[in-house]
Amino acid sequence: MPEPRIAVVGATGAVGEELLAVLAAxxxxxxxxxxxxxxxxxxxxxxxxxxxxxxxxxxxFAFNRGDVVFLGVDxxxxxxxxxxxxxxxxxxxxxxxxxxxxxxxxxxIPEVNPEALNTDPPPRLLANPxxxxxxxxxxxxxxxxxxxxxxxxVATYQAVSGAGRAAMDELRDQTAAVLKGQPAEPRAFPxxxxxxVFPHESAIDPATLANGEERKIVAEARRIWRAPxxxxxxxxxxxxxxxxxxxxxxxxxxxxVSLDDVxxxxxxxxxxxxxxxxxLAATGRDEVLVDRVRWATSELDRPEAGRRRLSLWLAxxxxxxGAALNAVQLAEACKWLPARAGST
Amino acid sequence: MPEPRIAVVGATGAVGEELLAVLAAxxxxxxxxxxxxxxxxxxxxxxxxxxxxxxxxxxxFAFNRGDVVFLGVDxxxxxxxxxxxxxxxxxxxxxxxxxxxxxxxxxxIPEVNPEALNTDPPPRLLANPxxxxxxxxxxxxxxxxxxxxxxxxVATYQAVSGAGRAAMDELRDQTAAVLKGQPAEPRAFPxxxxxxVFPHESAIDPATLANGEERKIVAEARRIWRAPxxxxxxxxxxxxxxxxxxxxxxxxxxxxVSLDDVxxxxxxxxxxxxxxxxxLAATGRDEVLVDRVRWATSELDRPEAGRRRLSLWLAxxxxxxGAALNAVQLAEACKWLPARAGST
Numbered sequence: 207m208p209e210p211r212i213a214v215v216g217a218t219g220a221v222g223e224e225l226l227a228v229l230a231a232x233x234x235x236x237x238x239x240x241x242x243x244x245x246x247x248x249x250x251x252x253x254x255x256x257x258x259x260x261x262x263x264x265x266x267f268a269f270n271r272g273d274v275v276f277l278g279v280d281x282x283x284x285x286x287x288x289x290x291x292x293x294x295x296x297x298x299x300x301x302x303x304x305x306x307x308x309x310x311x312x313x314x315i316p317e318v319n320p321e322a323l324n325t326d327p328p329p330r331l332l333a334n335p336x337x338x339x340x341x342x343x344x345x346x347x348x349x350x351x352x353x354x355x356x357x358x359x360v361a362t363y364q365a366v367s368g369a370g371r372a373a374m375d376e377l378r379d380q381t382a383a384v385l386k387g388q389p390a391e392p393r394a395f396p397x398x399x400x401x402x403v404f405p406h407e408s409a410i411d412p413a414t415l416a417n418g419e420e421r422k423i424v425a426e427a428r429r430i431w432r433a434p435x436x437x438x439x440x441x442x443x444x445x446x447x448x449x450x451x452x453x454x455x456x457x458x459x460x461x462x463v464s465l466d467d468v469x470x471x472x473x474x475x476x477x478x479x480x481x482x483x484x485x486l487a488a489t490g491r492d493e494v495l496v497d498r499v500r501w502a503t504s505e506l507d508r509p510e511a512g513r514r515r516l517s518l519w520l521a522x523x524x525x526x527x528g529a530a531l532n533a534v535q536l537a538e539a540c541k542w543l544p545a546r547a548g549s550t
Numbered sequence: 551m552p553e554p555r556i557a558v559v560g561a562t563g564a565v566g567e568e569l570l571a572v573l574a575a576x577x578x579x580x581x582x583x584x585x586x587x588x589x590x591x592x593x594x595x596x597x598x599x600x601x602x603x604x605x606x607x608x609x610x611f612a613f614n615r616g617d618v619v620f621l622g623v624d625x626x627x628x629x630x631x632x633x634x635x636x637x638x639x640x641x642x643x644x645x646x647x648x649x650x651x652x653x654x655x656x657x658x659i660p661e662v663n664p665e666a667l668n669t670d671p672p673p674r675l676l677a678n679p680x681x682x683x684x685x686x687x688x689x690x691x692x693x694x695x696x697x698x699x700x701x702x703x704v705a706t707y708q709a710v711s712g713a714g715r716a717a718m719d720e721l722r723d724q725t726a727a728v729l730k731g732q733p734a735e736p737r738a739f740p741x742x743x744x745x746x747v748f749p750h751e752s753a754i755d756p757a758t759l760a761n762g763e764e765r766k767i768v769a770e771a772r773r774i775w776r777a778p779x780x781x782x783x784x785x786x787x788x789x790x791x792x793x794x795x796x797x798x799x800x801x802x803x804x805x806x807v808s809l810d811d812v813x814x815x816x817x818x819x820x821x822x823x824x825x826x827x828x829x830l831a832a833t834g835r836d837e838v839l840v841d842r843v844r845w846a847t848s849e850l851d852r853p854e855a856g857r858r859r860l861s862l863w864l865a866x867x868x869x870x871x872g873a874a875l876n877a878v879q880l881a882e883a884c885k886w887l888p889a890r891a892g893s894t
Contacts (some may be wrong), residue, residue: 242770316623330746357848359703359800360784361785361798363747363789379731381725382729385722385729392757398830401721401790401791401830402828402830403707403789403791403796403865404840405827405842405863414844415845416844420847435851438847438848439703439861441705441798441800441861442799443796443863445789446745446789446790447747452787454785454787456783456785484741484747485746486741486742486745486746497749498749498758498759500758500760503764503765504703504762504782504783506758506760507779507781515783517783518705519749519785519787
């Protein structure tokens with residue numbers, strides 16, 4: 207059977223570029239790959255493995271039956287593109303938030319809820335969760351399975367690349383300007399990002415005062431875990447790093463365990479690597495790095511047998527496992543693409 | 551009465567330089583100021599207001615009765631210097647951690663526990679709390695007073711200047727190198743700091759796995775609040791910013807209140823400014839900035855009247871309120887220096 211045609215939509219963006227790299231690294235770049243972008247990119251090319259792919263304008267691109275389509279564009283653009291692709295008989299993984307709240311569209315992290323892919327009829331459209339949700343749940347799933355989870359608290363340290371390639375350029379350019387004593391002029395963010403930490407720029411909901419990223423984590427984690435009442439505290443923040451997010455996580459376990467039990471559960475979990483975790487260590491890696499597995503400091507006064515609140519420190523490449531890799535894994539899990547061991 | 555002689559020890563360091571700036575800004579730089587540093591700085595000068603102060607070697611410096619001494623050196627150096635100064639009849643504010651656990655030495659934030667200065671006999675040696683403790687408690691004290699606090703959770707986003715001037719130089723130099731495609735060579739930190747986020751570099755306690763910064767926050771907050779059992783969860787992290795720390799704080803109040811009540815309490819608190827809080831906004835300011843006052847996302851399912859867990863976002867200049875300003879305020883509160891309205 208020939209390999210299906212793959213279309214990467216948003217191929218010039220940060221997620222699109224990473225999709226092409228992950229497809230190549232996992233051996234999916236031997237067949238036809240269409241690199242689709244906005245009309246003003248037409249005529250240019252993008253690189254995928256050892257090939258230069260001509261960019262095709264999304265408006266002019268004809269989706270075909272059987273295509274495997276990865277959408278790496280924002281929610282407003284993804285909505286009509288996904289509908290066009292599905293109507294043409296293509297199979298679609300959308301990286302945006304457009305369909306994450308749609309009960310008819312599976313929202314899946316392969317290491318966490320692969321069973322959600324087993325719909326009847328099989329799904330044609332999948333939603334890739336938010337990058338912060340993915341890394342958090344990959345790390346917590348082994349604890350949830352083994353011990354149960356009663357409460358999650360997460361403070362994020364998010365790289366600018368979550369806001370796209372322009373944001374990465376802005377951090378580099380602004381930082382260079384500031385080092386020369388020149389002013390930092392924000393464009394991608396509402397505030398200067400060079401040498402600055404500020405609340406995540408997504409829209410604040412006036413009813414809850416939570417920003418968009420915080421609302422995504424809560425809603426998506428509850429949906430993926432089928433735990434609609436799970437208490438989750440979130441504070442989402444941008445830090446001046448290029449790619450890979452970090453998270454300070456405090457999780458209250460339902461069952462009383464030992465740190466050794468916790469470490470064993472984490473050591474054998476798919477997609478997770480106990481290791482020194484920091485932005486640069488996670489950059490370019492497939493795994494979510496988990497570090498500083500310890501009792502929360504508030505538990506230290508309690509006898510060890512009564513402790514239930516854990517503290518963890520995570521780092522993961524949000525363009526890779528947080529976006530492109532998870533999307534490609536979903537296509538593999540659905541057998542839209544052949545299952546292949548990753549090599550990065 | 552003539553103004554006392556002031557000695558700033560560690561005058562070439564990041565805290566020492568800020569002490570000289572704060573002393574000048576608060577009108578304390580008109581009398582004699584001795585700028586004291588290590589022997590290898592002797593012969594050089596440092597600036598204070600419009601004067602160039604010659605640097606004196608600490609080993610050769612004679613403390614006098616009545617001197618007001620600010621120590622801006624590390625704990626190992628502070629211990630013998632403080633003892634020498636107190637023995638000579640000087641009055642000392644130490645910025646290091648050397649005396650913070652010593653019950654005989656007041657550990658004070660003027661906005662939080664000024665009554666701890668009223669010892670009999672009056673204190674000759676004061677301990678300045680850790681920068682992260684100061685900003686956290688300045689922000690939470692009005693809530694503790696008005697409503698009571700049952701649990702504190704804080705994740706920090708700490709600027710490199712907490713590790714001193716060399717760390718600030720390292721962040722600038724490393725960032726410039728990385729932008730040119732050159733390798734980042736860590737010296738002040740165990741890991742590269744340019745475009746990187748990593749756990750706070752202070753020593754990990756093998757019994758608790760908490761790092762030094764986390765242990766300081768817990769121990770100091772409990773001591774200052776005289777709340778030895780208060781549960782406090784901490785995760786302390788370095789981010790690639792030059793100065794001003796941020797904190798994501800979740801606090802469980804003892805009493806049920808409304809967000810309006812919370813905002814009123816915060817609006818009228820000394821040293822605190824409700825404002826857009828980010829690293830650059832706090833840099834060079836006296837106040838702790840408090841922002842994003844909201845219910846924790848885990849509380850949003852509860853009816854409003856039953857909510858008790860709050861989320862706050864803080865930013866403060868840790869060299870100023872987190873070190874130099876708090877130290878000078880302590881000397882003013884003890885009337886070692888005349889009380890003067892700050893002007894920055």
